[in-house]
Amino acid sequence: MPVRRSRAVARTVARAATTAALTAAATAVSVTSALAHVEVEADDARALATNVTVTFTGEAESATAGLAKVQVVLPEGIGPGDVVLAGAPAGWTLATTADGYTVGGPALPVGQDAVHKVTIRQLPDTDALVFRILETYGDGHVDRWIELPRSGAEPAHPAPVLRLAAASPGATPLSPSGAPTSGGPADSTPTATPTATATVSATATATATATATASASTGGAPAASTDDGSGSSSAVPIAIGAVIGAGVLAAAVVGWRRAHRPGR
Numbered sequence: 397m398p399v400r401r402s403r404a405v406a407r408t409v410a411r412a413a414t415t416a417a418l419t420a421a422a423t424a425v426s427v428t429s430a431l432a433h434v435e436v437e438a439d440d441a442r443a444l445a446t447n448v449t450v451t452f453t454g455e456a457e458s459a460t461a462g463l464a465k466v467q468v469v470l471p472e473g474i475g476p477g478d479v480v481l482a483g484a485p486a487g488w489t490l491a492t493t494a495d496g497y498t499v500g501g502p503a504l505p506v507g508q509d510a511v512h513k514v515t516i517r518q519l520p521d522t523d524a525l526v527f528r529i530l531e532t533y534g535d536g537h538v539d540r541w542i543e544l545p546r547s548g549a550e551p552a553h554p555a556p557v558l559r560l561a562a563a564s565p566g567a568t569p570l571s572p573s574g575a576p577t578s579g580g581p582a583d584s585t586p587t588a589t590p591t592a593t594a595t596v597s598a599t600a601t602a603t604a605t606a607t608a609t610a611s612a613s614t615g616g617a618p619a620a621s622t623d624d625g626s627g628s629s630s631a632v633p634i635a636i637g638a639v640i641g642a643g644v645l646a647a648a649v650v651g652w653r654r655a656h657r658p659g660r
Contacts, residue, residue: 434529434541436556443521443560444567449482450558454510454531461535463510465500467493469528469542473520477573483513490514503534518570525558 435453438445454466470476476492481499484490488501499512510531519525528542543551 433554434556436527436558438558441558441560443519443563444569446518446570448516448519449513450516451511451513454529456507456509457539458506458533458537460506461533461537462504462506462508463531464503464534465498465532466510466512467498467530468496470496471525471527473522474516475573478517480515482515485510488512517573519560521563521569523560525560526555527558528555
């Protein structure tokens with residue numbers, strides 16, 4: 397009996413050890429899967445910090461294909477024009493999108509993480525930035541790291557979050573990217589405006605000259621201006637009348653000279 401009992405105890409211990417080992421292995425696999433995500437960090441994680449280098453590390457999960465592209469949806473307060481590529485795998489380039497950017501190129505070796513860096517012109521005045529990430533593998537598979545925690549539970553595909561410290565004293569928001577840096581709106585005035593003004597001025601000058609010439613020829617006073625500030629529309633009829641009047645006067649003078657030519 398003692399021998400049988402000891403054998404039974406040994407078998408029970410062996411079963412328990414096997415179960416514990418399998419449970420530990422399953423837990424390790426689960427933890428590994430949960431830890432496989434995209435991480436984000438910055439060299440100056442403060443609100444309103446400028447020229448900040450942000451590093452994204454996309455962990456490779458596929459056992460058959462390498463990462464080929466990473467798409468980043470930028471949080472509110474950072475525009476695609478505020479981002480410049482600062483580092484990426486060989487052959488990868490950056491292209492802006494409507495809501496962020498993509499960086500990609502030749503597929504990386506299987507199991508190699510995709511690490512890229514961007515320089516952001518200025519971080520917004522907030523305490524956290526959420527970057528939604530889409531990773532595309534060489535075989536076309538896409539991992540979407542876009543979920544946020546709900547009720548304190550960690551989602552299956554969490555979006556990377558960059559926590560920010562308070563802004564430094566005196567830090568202020570920069571002007572939006574692409575806005576005039578000096579001179580204000582006047583610097584961007586279309587060239588058509590001064591051209592149109594010059595055309596109107598030239599028309600008014602020609603009208604005034606024609607009116608003055610006609611008046612001098614007839615011995616009368618210059619006609620009063622009827623321009624109400626609406627351009628040359630009211631001056632055109634006057635100019636036409638003046639030209640016609642000058643033509644009639646010239647014809648009369650020629651006729652008079654012919655009629656009184658000696659020998660007639």
